Amino acid sequence: MNNNYSLLENIASPADVKSLEREALPELAAQIRSKIIETVSRTGGHLAPSLGVVDLTIALHFVFNTPPDKIIFDVGHQAYAHKMLTGRFSRFDTLRQRGGLSGFVRMSESPYDAFTVGHASTSISAGLGMACGKELKGERAKVVSVIGDGSMTAGLAYEGLNQAGGLKKDLIVVLNDNDMSIAPNVGALSGFLSRKLSSSRSFLGWREEFKSLLRQGSVAYKLMKRLEESFKAFITPGMLFEAFDFNYFGPINGHRIDHLIDAFEAVRQTNSPALVHVLTTKGKGYEPAERNPTYFHGVGSFEVSTGNCVSRAASPPSYTQVFGKTLIELAQKDDKIVAVTAAMPEGTGLAPFALHFPERFFDVGIAEQHGVTFAAGLAVEGFKPVVAIYSTFMQRAYDQVLHDVCIEKLPVVFAMDRGGLVGEDGPTHHGAFDLSFLRSIPNFVLMAPADENELARMLKTALEYGGPIGLRYPRGAGVGVVVEEKIKPVPIGKAKVLDQGGDALVLAAGPLVHEALCAARRLAKQGIGVTVVNARFIKPIDSELIISLCKKIPRVLTIEENALSGGFGSAVLECIADAGLSGVRVSRMGIPDRFVEHGTQKELRRSLGLDEDGIAGRILSLLGRDNHK
């Protein structure tokens, strides 16, 4: 590992990149790679994507003039080099740490960050908006959207590209094609066929007329077909993009900075949609990452010399692992269970399922909308699809859940991972809203397991239920309870009373139930009796139990790791109001009405009071005893 940052230390802004000799740029790239590897080996982060675009990023900043020019990094997890070249080298050690640099691109972090991002496939749409804006203002600055081939599988990218070609604005799309083992999915572009439809109408008309004279299968027809085939074989990306009214430049070796600079200099002279096709290697320059780019896509801390992950103290299996394992067990006994992921087989824990049941596993690409509607189709055919998805990405499929699944009560199971605070990925990735946006949908049953054993039980419950149903669980390790051998479902709509006490009533959803229990037991030692209820169901909420308990204990605290606006606590308030109960004092704990920045899960929970101490304090406050310590 080279710890010489002589060039990098002197880069205060992109102007300093431009002032370097071209010949010095490969050394700058080497220094950036060293710094990325050194830092991410400690902090964790998106290693392979960021290593892949170091040369590309240098070339972009060498040619373009940000911030007047805009460089929009799609997803934003590949922007480490960009951060170092735009005045953030000295703070790079704080990457993904509380109060430190974001792991993504954030407008609020730097004027060089053109668009805030964390979810995939927004860069073309945003860039096109900026390009249209610049044209309306008469500004001649450039807009560059840097998008990976993976992000191109999303409908949003297609929608953007579709309009970009049509509008003929001054937009440069850099296609970062890293040719992964995951098949590069470069979507086709807007306008292509429609333009072809008109321009080739005469040809088609002729063909049609010709065909009507012949039966299918005749020699002439086959000849026609062969003619088409031969043309087809010559369709290149360049022809395709150009057919969509993009000027095509490439393919260019994405690790030859000199070639990249030449291409960007050329493309900068154009003023209509241009696509620069750049071939990169994910993980470039760090052999373990080049060998295993999937593992090193997003990684925890690791040993630089070997790439081996730094072993941690043994912790309970993660919710993700328990989900994956349980689903396999259940699927072994029920061949109607199938699984769907949107490009996240590893992250959602479905990878082992895919090995066990390859024909019952569907990876739809970065396409949450399609994934949900596709699952609805499987449900129509009598299957029990399990859509495993991160809570934050479920936001992309809201309409499909509502319109395609819930109106007809189709039995689709949503296994929502990363519900609540996800930690280092920050505000774009917290699963802070699912309880709110899902519980307003009719016919949806919404559960939150309190621990990994309950996750297993709720997964079984969901698969037996026969309608739209979801369970949401957090990122990270379970609480450490044993997952029972024989999985028993939980009764739909029933909460569970844990501790009993007459001073306060705590209604908690998800693993915070355990923090609440600890808080209650601490208070019990002070002579304060707290009833703790594991809500289990956000919807249908256990009104009967809640009302009967509220009548006895009218001092209620609700706890959830979800937005307070419209979440579980709000459901409790509705339930109390609808029962005509008044005189119940309800205090609510959860995620406040703002976006929560990054930090460790523990830090963030502590800062929001979502731990034992915070809960104990709130109970005391609810009882008017917060002055007594």
Add this chain to the structure above:
Amino acid sequence: MNNNYSLLENIASPADVKSLEREALPELAAQIRSKIIETVSRTGGHLAPSLGVVDLTIALHFVFNTPPDKIIFDVGHQAYAHKMLTGRFSRFDTLRQRGGLSGFVRMSESPYDAFTVGHASTSISAGLGMACGKELKGERAKVVSVIGDGSMTAGLAYEGLNQAGGLKKDLIVVLNDNDMSIAPNVGALSGFLSRKLSSSRSFLGWREEFKSLLRQGSVAYKLMKRLEESFKAFITPGMLFEAFDFNYFGPINGHRIDHLIDAFEAVRQTNSPALVHVLTTKGKGYEPAERNPTYFHGVGSFEVSTGNCVSRAASPPSYTQVFGKTLIELAQKDDKIVAVTAAMPEGTGLAPFALHFPERFFDVGIAEQHGVTFAAGLAVEGFKPVVAIYSTFMQRAYDQVLHDVCIEKLPVVFAMDRGGLVGEDGPTHHGAFDLSFLRSIPNFVLMAPADENELARMLKTALEYGGPIGLRYPRGAGVGVVVEEKIKPVPIGKAKVLDQGGDALVLAAGPLVHEALCAARRLAKQGIGVTVVNARFIKPIDSELIISLCKKIPRVLTIEENALSGGFGSAVLECIADAGLSGVRVSRMGIPDRFVEHGTQKELRRSLGLDEDGIAGRILSLLGRDNHK
């Protein structure tokens, strides 16, 4: 108009279509068209799309064997012929009326309706799910997705097509290409470029090598370019779809039933992805609709002989019209105002804006996700984009609002039309959830004007605000108040007290404020004093006013035309709980936790108690006086 339905009357199911001689089918088509025109001229409905696919629908039912085979109509508004051929001719007069046939395709209405639909572009995803399901079950039945070229502009369709080609399942996509004046936007398909990337790597490599020897602009380079151009010109839809691993059949005249049947017979023999390209005329067979398919896309009642709309009693301008007119006035004074629609310039009232300010108007196609992120890009450049969108379609852009607009507080204005019950379009189209799913998003300001004048004021408020902000207003005519010449903004976060009285407190959002006022005045005559508050803001809610009023009048009724789960009433409950107030009795009126079927807006509101009578009754009930009449 021919009212002879001799053939149609004898069609009880598609089996009866199959039993007809091929020669009789054009007459059957004529009878269906007559019936559609006759009925829709009275009931209103989607005339032009349904007329366009009569022949196609007959051919599909002649060849395929539903319900084992599945025919999935995208959007579902073109399924009138399908309804008549599947046992619903005798009930066709009840189209779009309360208790009658849905204007869309509904699984709950008929076993021949393969998938419930109302929003565009779901058919390929759902069909692919069904095809995968059938293959897993070993069933040989066919799945046919019928999708229009317009629906192909949506990312969801692209995502589905993308995977369909890749999976090589037995799925037939019928592309209903009606070649409208709106440019036919047929998206390109999954896998195309990625396949080309690999198959043409050698060609590209050769080209790249060649190029590195030459400077750009040299003769050889230009020659290369010209070679590519010449190939490009020969790319046909067939070649494109086949490159995406679809077998291509077509283009076929969509009004020649015999040709269609031949094509479907042929395609039925295949068992890998097939695309049948059918050219149709929107409005076919009814001259006024062929001439003006946009007007006759979805239409109210009209005179059959002329196509003229049946004039109604003069009513106040619609909210849509007031929005469109006001936006033009404001835009005349502020050149930073731009407007965005997702394929709805007419429906959202933006058509006149588009004429006034063509360069400041953007129609993004059926692409709500892209539309919102595109608007975010415009906002970054200092513009004030107004996204005019139906509430129900806003569901498609939930993540983009949250992630692309609200995290950075970008000043995008959402003008959400069709908020609340939309009437005849039914459960897929009610704007019943926006208050719930939007109010949980941090940084979003959410307003509901009580009348058309307040709509104008709130639009001005929104454009002056400088952050993410939305106003939602209903379908249909305003309440009839004068829209003031000089538009005054409303203060952010402030509600407005209208009538005062000490017995009950009514907090209402949107035009139901006026129903609440009428109810209050009726009760005043009975000596019951009701304070009526126009909430104006769902978020930030006017906590200060609400708390101070609740302290004085602890019997509260909240009223909204939105789901009760997580909506405005829920926000009021949160506000009261967070203030530590107990002893306030809150009753909530709104849309219950189920999908509401179709009917007129008036019928639906009445059935849910969301009118003067219902509100008066609920106030009495809240006061324990409902026995007194």
